[in-house]
Amino acid sequence: MHDTWRFMGRFARYVAAAILLAAGVNAGFAADWPARPITLMVPFNAGGSLDRMARGLAPYLSKELGQPVTVVNRPGAGGQVGTTWFLQQPDDGYTLLVTAATPYLPTNILVTGAKYTLDDFAFVNAQWSDYTMLAVHKDKPYKTLKDLIDAVKANPGRLSTGVTFGSAGQISTMMMLEALGIPADGVRIVTYDGGGPLRTALAGGHLDFSVVQGEGSETIRDFIRPLAVFRESRAKEWDAPPVNEALKWAGVTIPVLSGSIRALASSASFKKKDPQAFDKLTAAYKRALENKEFQSWLAANKIDGDWLGPDKTSAILNSNFEILKKHRQLLKK
Incomplete structure (x- = not known):
């Protein structure tokens, strides 16, 4: 009986230690992120609006996060090639997506058979909405x-x-x-x-x-x-x-659709795994947009610097998804 109690006592201590170790690892991951350079992945060619927005943001986001931020382009299939690649990367927050969250993501999902859904992304902010x-x-x-x-x-x-x-x-x-x-x-x-x-x-x-x-x-x-x-x-x-x-x-009228809504996103699994790091990213992005020098650059380059935040951005994108869903037959012609 004494041996049993001793075994159970040791087992309880091992479990408690494991729990504390896991908590410490998670807390350390959030505290340390980012510990190395970050990549902003644009799933379209260089020179486009998304590319210009990403390259303008990179140095100011770098300043706020304390790590180099670079931009890479992986174009193809209306953004689907690069987006698929992005979701195949480790969900550690070191590869982020700058994309036309409307209309390209919905089109890939609704029309061209993308293997992802909007739920696979954690949208940080819709910075630039165009007509x-x-x-x-x-x-x-x-x-x-x-x-x-x-x-x-x-x-x-x-x-x-x-x-x-x-x-x-x-x-x-x-x-x-x-x-x-x-x-x-x-x-x-x-x-x-x-x-x-x-x-x-x-x-x-x-x-x-x-x-x-x-x-x-x-x-x-x-x-x-x-x-x-x-x-x-x-x-x-x-x-x-x-x-x-x-x-x-x-004698005709047509529906007026929103143009591109350009946004920054992480993978949804990164946000779920480390919400503190996601919050750190969100706060850094917001501070970058408040930077007077960045605001001047945005104005000079005719690029919006809106701050909507994760919740409002997600609500708008979900609403636009439903609108585009009604018109998807036009993309098959």
């Missing part, structure tokens, strides 16, 4: 949206438009063509893997028109002419009417 606009090269003859549509109808399948698969620009383009009775093959659709290459093609006159990001197209302002903005009201940045005002002559 879209329909633009042509400045040397094209089209002065109004009616001019362009008349040309499309007079030359079936000959005029070209650029899209990034799964983007708000693609969805808006398809909705507009459908409302005007123009079949999907009524224009020549050229697909690009990212906003940067698409804008380069538009600015170079290689496309007849495209629906592109409004604020994100500031870098090609001198080369394009906007014909309509996909907003309920005019945009201060561009001299063009709202799309439904520009379509009045045709």
Whole structure:
């Protein structure tokens, strides 16, 4: 009996020690994070809006976290290649995702069979929400949206438009063509893997028109002419009417979809495993956006610096997911 009690006593001490050791390891992990450099992974080409946002954020986030922060690009399949790679990395918070959480993540999930869901991500903040606009090269003859549509109808399948698969620009383009009775093959659709290459093609006159990001197209302002903005009201940045005002002559209206919502995320498992480290990341991001020097850089580069935080960001993205779910058939045309 005494031996049994001695054994049970030793066993209880071992269990208590194990519990304390585990608690200490977890606490130490949170206290030490980050202990080495962090990578911001952008699942699109360099030069696009997401890439510019990530590269602008990196040095200021580095300052707040006390570790180097670098940016890498892994483009492909409308962001799906890089996003899949991101989720395959260790869930230790040293690889973070800067992505167009709307519309690319929902499109990958709803249309192209991605093996992930929104629940696999822990969104930290939606920093930059943009609208879209329909633009042509400045040397094209089209002065109004009616001019362009008349040309499309007079030359079936000959005029070209650029899209990034799964983007708000693609969805808006398809909705507009459908409302005007123009079949999907009524224009020549050229697909690009990212906003940067698409804008380069538009600015170079290689496309007849495209629906592109409004604020994100500031870098090609001198080369394009906007014909309509996909907003309920005019945009201060561009001299063009709202799309439904520009379509009045045709007697049609289309839904106005939000453009890209660009956000920073970790894996959901990182947040679950170490909520204290996730909170540290969140606080560092917020402080970075409050940095006066960073605010000046953002303003000069026409990039938003909004702070919504994890809860509001997640609520907005879930709401947008449901909206895009209703329009997913347009992406299969």
